[in-house]
Amino acid sequence: MDYMKCSATKSFNPLGCDKRGTHACSEVCSFYYIGLNTAHFIKIDLHSVVWSDTARKIARLLTGLYTKRIVGILSTALIGVPAGFLKTGLQHSLERKIVSRTSAHLVHNEGVVESIDKDFNLCFAASGDIRNMVMTLSRHHTKHPHFTCSSAQWHSSSELAAEAAVHIMYSALLRPSDSLQLDHCIDAVYGDILPLLQSSSIHSWIMSNPMWKKSLEVRGSGTLSFAQSTADLVFKEPLDMLRAAHSVGYAKKNMHDIVLSPERIDYRDRYLSGLEPSHRLSFLRFRESGVLLPFSGLDLKMFDDVNRLLFSPTGQWLTMDAANPLFSWNVSEVLKTGQAHGLDRADIYGCLFFHVKAQFIEFARRFERFHIDVHVSQLDASVASDELQKGRLYPSFGTGIKFDRVETSNVADYIGTPRVLKDWSPLLNRENMHAVILVYLMNWVQKQPGASTIFSLGEMKGSNVPMAFQKIASILGIDLPTLLKDRTRHSASFYNIIGNIDTFIDNDDRLQEFLVSDGTKRALEWYDLRLRTKNLIHPRRFGISLGDRPDALPSMTKTEFYNTYMAGGSNAGDRFLEFGHREGRDI
Known part of the structure; x- marks a missing residue:
């Protein structure tokens, strides 16, 4: 599927209309269909700007609190080809909102023209998925990139492979064709190991082969190589997970218990309260179906296989209830891609489907065009570093x-x-004077006194807090004086202000204090490094530009703010640090 088809259906043609859709329903948020004992439509106020009590009750109905066995979802960030995921590692990688980003950005570093004939070695040392590698490669301009990924479909068309990868990565259910491709990958990677699991010599094999390694040919002239602890591979459930067979009903129930847990309804309400009406509906539909598709996408009945990569060997749902695929991508780019494929921005998860698919298609094309070697390991990042330095992880290095x-x-x-x-x-x-170590800090504001309005309002220094309140209220379209008089009635609005107040707070001084107290400043001297004062790979914080001063505050339109923080779920306190050679320079 490469464009949005017409949603019309006819009783005598169950396949519907296959022409390109050209119009969107203006009342897309006013009605929603629920299959109960008698099929009927319920008018709801998901279209209301204010997240009212009625909307909350209807949302709870739609998300299955009064119905059973509805597929919820959350989206994970998994590599598209199974490399034997450890259960603990998978859960860890999905607990937090890790933003995707390109790691090269040659324009402000080595230069595009200067890099055309250069080879690059890029290491994703603690990667829970392949998003950053995909984005980096898709925007990379050099001839021979070389990737090492710690933490491909082949022989099929880029289009089909990309679509299968999207569902394997984000959908709880798969089509038979997707499952077939997944089985092909499992056999290609682990086919020579699986028979050993039933052998009496399995323990002696593990002792004589402490590290399992394999290399495969992929599109183009490059290779895909794996390195993994044999004991972890055999005893920590990844192979059992890949071989497991679950009924759809059982898998749905277990997923529903997590993503639609009644105990977590208030957290879902908080997110919904900040969304545009149509995006609320798209979010709810995605959680119910468990499949990442446009509203008028393929028939969901085609998705009748369980995606084993998102369930434990016993069928337990592996992701957190708050996991959301939109938090993994740039929402502005997602909406732009969706509109280019004929979708209205209202169908935000449909836009995401086309965006991720487009990224994978370009990723496959780059594999065919360039010589790219990818090496994947599942070692702890510190262990992987030590093994690389000793030349044991990949002897060819x-x-x-x-x-x-x-x-x-x-x-x-x-x-x-x-x-x-x-x-x-x-x-x-x-x-390479532009070589850099990229560090992403998410929790520092909870550890550093005075760094966050949310955690330490009484300790905030300076007079920019009242100004930040006014600015965040204005960008959210909230009348602050009225809100302060009646916080109970409009509690969702008050929450959205408090939850995003740090967006317009300058806390760079607190960040510098944190880097001193945690020993980073001393470490720079020990390892002959420096912290770039101006970022050249990713802006220091959301909402500012490359090259901005460390204390720069976001300058965003209302749409940019909504896409980044409300729909995209970004955290105002997140900081991106770049550590380069002491002799290196900024812009």
């Missing part, structure tokens, strides 16, 4: 492998930025 980019996601939130720099600075390409 030798001990001299160096990277032009090292993307570490938000590992620093758990082990500290100094440890990240200790692990990866020896592997940074010192011959």
Whole structure:
């Protein structure tokens, strides 16, 4: 499916109309169909700007609290080809909202023209999925990129492979054709191991092969290689997960217990309260169907296989209830892609389907055009660093492998930025003055006093808090004086102000204090690095531009703010840090 088809159906033609859709229903949010004992339509006020009590009750009805066995969803971030995911690692990678980004951005670094004939080594040291690798490759201009991914469909057309990858990554249910391709991948990667699981010699095989490695040919002239602990592969459930068979009803029930849990309804309401009416409906439809498709997409009855990558070997749903695929992508780009494929922006999850598919198609094309080698491991990031330095992870690298980019996601939130720099600075390409280690901080505002209005209103310094209240209320279209007089009645509006107040707060001084207290500033001297004062890969925070000062505040339109924070779920306190060579320079 490469464009939005007509939604019309006729009783004598169950396949419906296959012509391109050209008009959208102006009342798309006013009615919703629910199959109860008698099919009927219910008029609801999801279209109301204010998230009222009535809307909340109807939303609870729609999301299955009064009905059973509705497919909810959440979206994960999984590599499209199974490499044997550890259950604990999978859950960990899906707990937080990790934004996607390109890790190259040659324009402000090495330069596009200057890089045409250069080879690049890029390391995604703590990657819960392949989004950043996909985005980086899709926008990369050099001849021989070389990727190492710690944490492909082949022989089928890019279009079919991309669509299957979208569903394997984000849909709880698959079509038989998707399952067939998944089985093909499993056989290609693990086909020689599966028979050993039933063998009495399995333990001796593990002892003699502590690290399982394999290399496959992919599109183009490159390779896809794997390295994984054999013991983890056999005993920590990944192979059992891939071989499991669950009934659709059982899988749906287990997913419903998580993503539609009654105990979490208020958290869902908070998110819905900030959405446009049509986006509320799109969100609810996606949670109910469990399949990432446009409203008028393929017949959902075709999706009758369980996506084993999103369930444990016993059929338990593996993701968090708040996981949301929109939080993984740039919503402005998502809507733009959807509209280019004939969708109205109201169908935001349909737009996401086409956007992710387009990313995968371009990813496959780049594989065919360039020589790209991808190496995937599932080792702890610190262990992977040590193994690379000793030349044991991939012997073909030798001990001299160096990277032009090292993307570490938000590992620093758990082990500290100094440890990240200790692990990866020896592997940074010192011959490239633009080489950089990328660090993403999400939790620092909870640890640093005075960093967040939400966590420490009484400790905030300066007089920009009242101004920030006024600005956030204005951009949300809320009358602040009226709200302050009657907070109970409009509690959702008050929550949305408080939840986003840090967007327009300058807390860079608190960030610098945090980097001193956690030892990062000392680590820079130890490892001969420096913190870039102006980011050249990703803006320091959401809403500012590359090259802006560290204390710059977001300058956003109402639409940009909505796409980034309300629909996209971005956190105002998130910070992106870039550590380069001491001799390097900014713009």
